[in-house]
Amino acid sequence: MKKLINNPRYVVEEMIEGYVLAHPNHVRQLSENARSIVTAKETREGKVGVLIGGGSGHEPAFMGYVGDGMADGVAVGNIFASPPPDPILEATKVIDKGEGVVYIYGNYAGDLMNFSMAAELADLESGIKVGSVIVTDDVASAPKDEMEKRRGIAGEFFVTKAAGAAADKGFGFDDVVRIAQKANDSMRTMGVGLTPCSLPQTGKPSFELEENEMEIGLGHHGEPGLEKGELQPADQVVDRLVRDIFADMPIESGEKVAVLVNGLGSTTRMELYIMFRRVKHLLNEKGIVIHRSYVGDYSTSLEMGGASITIMKLDDELAELVDHPADCAMYTQK
Amino acid sequence: MKKLINNPRYVVEEMIEGYVLAHPNHVRQLSENARSIVTAKETREGKVGVLIGGGSGHEPAFMGYVGDGMADGVAVGNIFASPPPDPILEATKVIDKGEGVVYIYGNYAGDLMNFSMAAELADLESGIKVGSVIVTDDVASAPKDEMEKRRGIAGEFFVTKAAGAAADKGFGFDDVVRIAQKANDSMRTMGVGLTPCSLPQTGKPSFELEENEMEIGLGHHGEPGLEKGELQPADQVVDRLVRDIFADMPIESGEKVAVLVNGLGSTTRMELYIMFRRVKHLLNEKGIVIHRSYVGDYSTSLEMGGASITIMKLDDELAELVDHPADCAMYTQK
Missing domain, CATH: 3.30.1180.20 (Dihydroxyacetone kinase; domain 2)
Structure with missing residues (x-):
């Protein structure tokens, strides 16, 4: 299948480079980790951070949803592959404004492992409180009595929207977690x-x-x-x-x-x-x-x-x- | 090639129906003509109208660009085919606020004929002043010494953006025409x-x-x-x-x-x-x-x-x- 790309090994790097160059008023790439992108705006102290992420190839998800009223940061994985803990951790440190960070990601083994590890490291290294809401909206992926096996798909947009708006409106940490979970459970x-x-x-x-x-x-x-x-x-x-x-x-x-x-x-x-x-x-x-x-x-x-x-x-x-x-x-x- | 459609004859009607149902705060369909869509907002008296249109199949162009700071109305043709004069005329009558309407469309034979006819009818039937700017951004479609043969493609977005913004800022009829023409000539x-x-x-x-x-x-x-x-x-x-x-x-x-x-x-x-x-x-x-x-x-x-x-x-x-x-x-x- 034909694609407008250069070296297939570097498609994610080149995409991120293009994205950050195209939208300098919206996003910036962290010098600490090239796979961490955060909002270009000043985030106010005391705002609960919202962090998203996952594999590439789902654009505009996930990196397109960093901005006012949505996520504060994103960790970008390879195509259809979870980001490792490092970019998650680095973005967490930058977007934490003292009230903790809420992770929102889909229910996939790699994401569960890497986001959990990053959450532990954020606590250990920097004392940052992290909450996690796992998106499980895909009805077809497991029967109703095995909800915990369901994968996250397009509905993650709604979870990010609801949690991002809550954080933007000044909701506290527990409430942002509650809202993200309610959004997931309601769809x-x-x-x-x-x-x-x-x-x-x-x-x-x-x-x-x-x-x-x-x-x-x-x-x-x-x-x-x-x-x-x-x-x-x-x-x-x-x-x-x-x-x-x-x-x-x-x-x-x-x-x-x-x-x-x-x-x-x-x-x-x-x-x-x-x-x-x-x-x-x-x-x-x-x-x-x-x-x-x-x-x-x-x-x-x-x-x-x-x-x-x-x-x-x-x-x-x-x-x-x-x-x-x-x-x-x-x-x-x- | 597989498509998620019903009867192929009605794809444009069903698309328009879905579009208007999805975005009632942004657009409304005219009862006078089902292929005329105008902004759902109240347009202020004295604002120069901006009307776009062309064949379907280019979405978000053209119907997706009706709204604040862009076009006031659109005439929707069949797939890859110009709209006939009627929907252009009906939309013109509704969006005219006494200062005339500027048509922006691509340089295709059908569009030229139908928009010109609608412009004449708007003048004859309702005394509405109409200006037209023909988009010709496609370098590949004719050599430089035959600019008048060049087709309009994606750059029409920029012409609509510039003219729509000018009209929204209160520019007069001649200035909106001038801006649309300048945008076209500059790209x-x-x-x-x-x-x-x-x-x-x-x-x-x-x-x-x-x-x-x-x-x-x-x-x-x-x-x-x-x-x-x-x-x-x-x-x-x-x-x-x-x-x-x-x-x-x-x-x-x-x-x-x-x-x-x-x-x-x-x-x-x-x-x-x-x-x-x-x-x-x-x-x-x-x-x-x-x-x-x-x-x-x-x-x-x-x-x-x-x-x-x-x-x-x-x-x-x-x-x-x-x-x-x-x-x-x-x-x-x-």
Whole structure:
């Protein structure tokens, strides 16, 4: 598969270099570690820090979400691979303003290990208090009685949004942790894959699907989903994804939600809006109110084809946090 | 090629429906014509209107650029096809606040015919003054002594940005026209295509390139470019594109520019930032100052693979307009 890159070994370094050069008013790279990026703004003393991170290849996640009202720092891993403890630790030291740092990351073995190690080192070396919220929104990745096995996918955007807004509004450490956990517990994601991506190092497709085949529940690194089948019209695909979400997270008429229809990379906005339209119809039928909608590429898998739907239930507190403004290099909300 | 759509005949209608349902605070569809979308906000009397439009399939262009500091309305055509005069005319009537409306559109036969006809009708039927600025940023589409034949591509974003900001700041009709024209005359775009898109109606690739082949100067509907050749490393591709831009638009050390590295659909942000990095190095070498950078999918060709680079020279007036805030459903700048 063709890519506009140079040496495949240095794609992440070159991407980070381009990113920091393009947005000097938003982000800066730490001299202590080239894989640590923090907000370019002065962060006020006493603000709880929010740190995100994970593998590369999901842009704008994660590095695109550093900025006002979102994360204060990010640790950038290799493609589809967790960052090691070092960049996490260095970013933690810089963004801590005396009230601790909250880590938000997806439920993957490498991330769990490395973020936990960084948290321990932050405490040992610098006495920084660290809280961790593990994102587990992917319904398809494990059954309901094994929630702790579920992976994190596009819904991490909502957790970062809610926690970042809370921290920006001056919430204390325990409350930022509570908000991040509530955001995670209040939402579910279901995705569908159509076409694979390829890793720059190998150029080989990450999985195989027949022409005219789709895979429901495909993971965002190409992990196997629930089932493969013939590609259906968009409305039927959406019906299936939303049905699985509500089977897992019952919802009552009159409840308020935020919706994210996320593209995996090569899926057009046209398709995403066609999908959103059906989501809106289904929620209307159930008497559910969409408080705010996000449609676009929020968490990709390189150039994978497909999409995911995330629905987050909102109480008044979460609704206010979702509405809070944000200003990042890859995402701005007024 | 697989797509998440329903009936291919209704993709544009369903996309518009989803778009308007997703962003009721930003846009509304006119009851007079389903292909006319205008800002949902109250526009103040005396503001010069800015109207954009063109074929669908380029999202976020064009409908994503309706909002504060950008366009007041858009006319939405079928995929890769100009909107007819009717939706242009209806949007014109609604966004005119007594001081006239400025049309901004790409240099394509269908658009020229339909926007000109709408302008005549707006004058005849409602006495609305209309100005038109035709975007012609694609260096590859015609030689320098036939500028009037050049097509408009991603640079239309900059023309809309500058004119939209000018109108928002209260510039008069003649000045908004002047600014749009100056923005167009001050910039050039060069693109490269790697992989085709397919029209929903046919499912067939829009052009053919060999595995490991690229096409310099490919148009954003798949129009033939300057030459095909073996895919080069990103840095060499950027060197070529930037060289062609500066051969066409000489620039001096110390000048200020805005840069847009635009993805055509399925090209990852990783690749776009790697390309931006090289643009920045080249401009540094020449002593050219990047005042503001845009990296992402600003004007796509469905799921086409490839990218374009736009460089706009900025005098102080254009720089201030580029910095002006904007708030659209698909693009927000603080």
